[in-house]
Amino acid sequence: MEDVQKHQAAIAMPIDRVGVKGLKLPIIVRDRESGIQHTVAEVSLSVDLPAEFKGTHMSRFIEALEHWSGELDYNSFRSLLDDIVVRLQARSAHVRFVFPFFLRRNxxxxxxxxxxxxxxxxxxxxxxxxxxxxxxxxxxxxxxxxxxxxxxxxxxxxxxxxxxxxxxxxxxxxxxxxxxxxxxxxxxxxxxxxxxxxxxxxxxxxxxxxxxxxxxxxxxxxxxxxxxxxxxxxxxxxxxxxxxxxxxxxxxxxxxxx
CATH class of the missing domain: 3.10.270.10 (Urate Oxidase;)
Incomplete structure (x- = not known):
């Protein structure tokens, strides 16, 4: 099928970030008392886009998340970014997770x-x-x-x-x-x-x-x-x-x- 995203852009201007945001994802984070804590994050994923390309492949962000472990630590975070760079053939990638973290207070x-x-x-x-x-x-x-x-x-x-x-x-x-x-x-x-x-x-x-x-x-x-x-x-x-x-x-x- 035709890959429209790789067509020449009408305005040849690079884009700093293009991607998806507002995704909800169950994740696991480190908890000092219990070891781990399950929570739900709002996720944003983006890459740079060279001037010559019309668009990026938005579905590949979701594919990267689907193949990610869901356990949020430095190494797994790095592996997610590496995967996004490869899947979208990008020079840079950005990921943000925002989530509630719970502590029991006396x-x-x-x-x-x-x-x-x-x-x-x-x-x-x-x-x-x-x-x-x-x-x-x-x-x-x-x-x-x-x-x-x-x-x-x-x-x-x-x-x-x-x-x-x-x-x-x-x-x-x-x-x-x-x-x-x-x-x-x-x-x-x-x-x-x-x-x-x-x-x-x-x-x-x-x-x-x-x-x-x-x-x-x-x-x-x-x-x-x-x-x-x-x-x-x-x-x-x-x-x-x-x-x-x-x-x-x-x-x-x-x-x-x-």
């Missing part, structure tokens, strides 16, 4: 436990045989405004914030490491299940430790910089302000990619 006083979900992601690009691998986690925390506390006779405004961590590293890094660094950076961590005694603890702990968004991003960056395996990081904190009709945010990116 409430701070009652000990009641419930599942917390964290949005995690793995990004990878294979270009000229070199793999760039990025691991990330989005971590919710609670913050109390130091300025509001200082100027108010009663109370202070508080809100949830999200610590978005992206890392590159040598060796192996647990998702739990990134989540714990994020949770330590706010006024207090948040929980899925709180009894009254837990609510008292969380409120009083947060108000004893007020933090600007700038404080949170610096604390998270410090934790990432001190991690022995991490050689590059980017951390963004967004505070969903409770008394403003906007969010506040701050970003720190490390200088070295070596």
């Amino acid at each position: 409430s701070p006083v009652s000990g009641a436990n419930g599942l917390m979900d964290y949005t995690c992601r793995v990004d990878g690009m294979l270009k000229e045989g070199k793999l760039t691998f990025t691991l990330g986690a989005d971590v919710p925390v609670m913050t109390v405004c130091p300025c509001s506390k200082a100027i108010s006779n009663e109370g202070a405004h508080s809100q949830r914030a999200e610590v978005r961590i992206r890392t590159r590293f040598n060796g192996f890094v647990w998702l739990e490491d990134l989540i714990e660094i994020g949770e330590r950076s706010g006024s207090c961590q948040v929980y899925s299940l709180l009894k009254r005694e837990d609510e008292k603890y969380v409120t009083e702990t947060a108000f004893a430790n007020p933090t600007f968004v700038e404080d949170v991003v610096r604390e998270a960056a410090k934790g990432l910089a001190e991690h022995e395996q991490i050689h590059w990081y980017k951390v963004e904190v967004e505070s969903f302000e409770s008394i403003h009709n906007h969010s506040a945010f701050a970003v720190i990116e490390s200088a070295s990619l070596a």
